[in-house]
Amino acid sequence: MGHTLAEKIIADHLLNGPAEVWPGDLVEVHVDLVLANDITAPIALREFEKLGVQRVFDPAKVVLVADHFTPNKDIKSAEQCAQVRRFARELGLPHYFDVGRMGIEHVLLPEQGLVAPGDLVVGADSHTCTYGALGAFATGMGSTDIAVAMATGQTWLRVPETIRIVYYGQLQPWVGGKDLILYTIGKIGVDGARYMAMEFAGPTVDTLSMDGRFTMANMAIEAGGKAGLFACDETTRAYVHGRVKRPFREYQADPDARYARVLEIDASTIEPQVAFPHLPENTRPVSQVGEVRIDQAVIGSCTNGRLEDLRIAAAILRGRRVHPDVRCIIIPGTQQVYLDALREGLIETFIEAGAAVSTPTCGPCLGGHMGILAAGERAVSTTNRNFRGRMGHVDSEVYLAGPAVAAASAVLGRIAHPDEL
C-alpha cells in the first residue's frame, strides 16, 4: 500500500525515523522552519522564556515577520513589535523582517527561498498551509506549540488522512486558483477537510501558475485542513530555482496511496466564485450573486497579494475608474511584489483608476487597520475569511472573491463579473 504526499514527508522527518507512518499515528518530528508574526510571537516568546532555554534550536530556521498590525497601528501594537524585534536581535535571528523589508509572511517566505519542497514547516499562523504549494508539509499551530518548536526544532503531529481533489478541464476566462478553492470549499464545507491534508492534483492544476497554487494551498485551512499540498513539477522547480539555496527533496504521491476521499471536479464548468457572509463555504457563481452593492474592495493578502493577482486587477482597472461609492484598497504582498508592480506600471494604473495602494500588511483582512468597515458596510475582498466582524464592525459584511471579480466590482460598485464591464 502506498502513501500520500503528507505521509511521505512526515515519514522522512520522524525523530526516530525514517519509518512508515499511517493516518492516525501520533508522531514526533523534526521541523525545517518555524514561523511567527507580530501578534502570535509575543505569546510564543513569553512561553519560550518559561522553557528556560537560552537559544533557539537553529537561528537560521526561525523566521519572525512583523506583518499583521504593521506599520504599527497603535501603541500596543508598536510595543508588541518592539518585543519581537528585541528578541530577534538578542538571539541573533537572521530572518527577522521589519517594515520596509517585510511582506505578508506567506507571500514573503517562498519569495525569499526560505521554504523548499519537501520541508516540514510549522508556523504560528493558520495560513502557514500556503507552502504546500511548493510540495512542503506546512501547518499552522498556536504560539505555545511554536515556542516549543523554536526551542527544540521538534513538534508532535497526528498523521492526517488525505483528501485528494482532482481538477480537470480548461478554465474559463477570469477563473483562477481562488475560484477553484472557493468552489471546492463550497462543495466540502468549512470542516470538510477537518484534521486532514488536502492533495490538489489533475491536469487543470498542472497548468496553474505558482501564484495560483499558493492561493489554493493557502485556503486549505478554510476547509478545516491541516495542510494543502501539490506535488513538485516543472512549475515548482522553475519557481524555487535561484531562490532556494540548499538541497531539497521532491515528493510525489504513490499511485496506490490510500485516500479518505477522492473528489473529481470538472473545472471547465466553474465560473468566478463569490463566498457570501459569514462563511467561506457560502459560495455562489458570480452570475447568481444578484445585486450586491459594495462600499469597499480589497485586493491583496496572503491569499491574493502576488504579482499575478495585481496584473489581473490592473488588466481590469486600466483605463477605468473605481466607482465613486467604493474605496478600492490594493496591497502588494511584499516589497518585491510592490517594486515589480511599480516597474510594470501596475501601481500607476491603480492610482489613475482611483485606488489606494498600501505598503504590505495583513491590515484589513483581519480587521486590524488600513480599511476597517463601519456597521452596515459591505466589502468584496480577495482575502480568505468572511466571518462575522472579520473586517471591522460586527454588522459589516465581507464577500470573498478572486482579484478579477474584486476589480470589476470596484468599478461597477456592485459584485460583478469582469465581462459585465
Place this chain on the structure above:
Amino acid sequence: MMLSGTVWKYGDNVDTDVIIPARYLNLSTPEELAKHCMEDIDPTFAGAVQAGDIIVAGDNFGCGSSREHAPLAIKGAGVSCVVARSFARIFYRNAINIGLPILECPQAVDETESGDRLSVDLRTGTITNERTGRTYHTSPLPEFIMGIVQSGGLIPYTIKRLQGRNR
C-alpha cells in the same frame, strides 16, 4: 478532576474571530482578553460568565485563525471546560497546550441547553446534565496527549523532557 458549571450554548463553526476579535489582538494576557471574550457572537457573555461555567457548542468550534488568544480568553473568563460536537484542529491543540479542558461529545451537545448545569469528570470523560439527569461518556484523550495534559500543558511537559535529556 471534577468540574461543574452553567452552560453557555452556541451553534456550529464558532470561529476565532468571534471568540476574540482581531481588534483585541494587541492584548495578550488572559485577563485582558477575557473582557472581550465572545463579544461578537454574544455581547452579554463577558459580563455575566461565572467562574466554572461551561461552553457547549456544535461542530468545528474554534475554526479560523491560529490565535492562541482564543482559548486564553476563554480560560481567562473562568470557563472550566468546552464541550463541542467537534473542534477545529489548531484550537484543539492550543486548548490542550494551555490547559483548557475540552471534550468532544455530540450527544451531550445535542441534549444540552443554555442555562443547564453540567458536571464533568475529566479523568473518566463523563459528562452529566444535572437538569435531565443524563450521563454521557466521551472517548478518552490519546495517551500521548494525556501526558501533556497531566503535565499541566505543553510548556511543563517540554521542560520535563528537556531536563530528562540533559541528565
